[in-house]
Amino acid sequence: MTDTKAPPRAKVGPLLRRAAAAEGAMWRSLYVWARRRPLSLAPGDDPFGYLGVVRPILGIFIALSAVEIPIFDLIVSNVVPWRPARWIVLVLGVWGLLWMLGLYASMTIHPHVVGDTGLRVRQSAGIDLWIPWTDVEALHKRYRSLPSSRSVQIEQEGDRRVLHIAVGSQTSVDVRLRRPMVFDLPRGRTEPVDEVRIYADDPIGLLRSAQGSPATETVRRPPPSPARSPGHPL
Template identity: 85%
Template sequence: MTDVKAPTRAKVGPLLRRAAAMEAAMWRSLYVWARRRPLPLGPGDDPFGYLGVVKPILGIFIALSVVEIPIFDLIVTNVVPWRPARWIVLALGIWGLLWMAGLYASMQVHPHIVGDRGLRVRLSSGIDIWIPWTDVEALRKRYRSLPSSKSVQVEQEGERRVLYISVGSQTSIDVLLRRPTTFDLPRGRSEPMDELRLYADDPDGLLRSARGTPATGTVSR
């Protein structure tokens, strides 16, 4: 008899592991951010944030979470006769607030890094891509708005395959690669990519910081 539960377990297991890893990373980021210590940077490294485009939205969600906790506590206390319900709802509300704060913190403590040897593209704690300058043909400033809100997207443009690492459905830097390159993503290794597009709050500063590297094709448009 065929075990129909085996395919389900095969799908659910990796999903649960990714969720657990993401949860742990959120708490670590919140701890690091709360300590207010400088980012650990190497000689010649310049950090570039990407939080600006979603900062107002995250701020609104965090503020709403703060307001909701006492409101729901008051409602449950006066409406639900089962006393433990109050503590369950209170715990969920506090967890939700800390989770949103952890998401904000993870984007603060994991910026893009421009260094002497290459470009480190990051998104929260889930994406960390290293591209040496010897693999970069050019960097270009170009704002794009994407129809999808997914942070990681792949698009085929003719014969070229493009990887988007977007924030708030936007990108502002195009990284043209010298050869098709694969990258480690949350769901596994990507197909070979010809270009990577990312978002940075200060694309002009990122381009300036990258000048003088082997990526001599750096331009801004």
């Protein structure tokens, strides 16, 4: 006789660990952001943010979270006779506000980074992918809207597998790989992917910075020729 409840129970542990890790990362990000220290970058690194497309939405949620704290406090203190309920609602309201600020902070202090040896793809504190320039075949600017709101999506396009690291259901830079690569994500390791698509607020700046990196000379700068194909990257 099999235990049909075993698989759900087996999933609870990893889910709780991911939730605890996300909570800890949120508080650390809020602390670092509040101290207003400059980003820790190596010489030659250029950061590129991706917050612009969701900044208005986050701003609205932060404002609503701040406004609802005194409103709910007033309602609960006058309607619910149990006094501890007021403090419970107040604590939850403050926690919700700090959580939204922590999400904003996490996306601010973890930008994409173009370096001399590769591209570091970030999204908040949970996603951190490293792609060496030697594994990059081409970079293209192309805005795409995705049907799903999930930040991490994998789809099959013909015989190619594509990893989307989206922000606001959008990507703006296509990173075509020379060989299939696997990446570690919060939910586990991916299958080999042939292309990574990310969102950056300034995709043109990111491409220019990548083009100027010494290690990318052999990747996207072919020897001069009389006629360059219009489809050649960069």
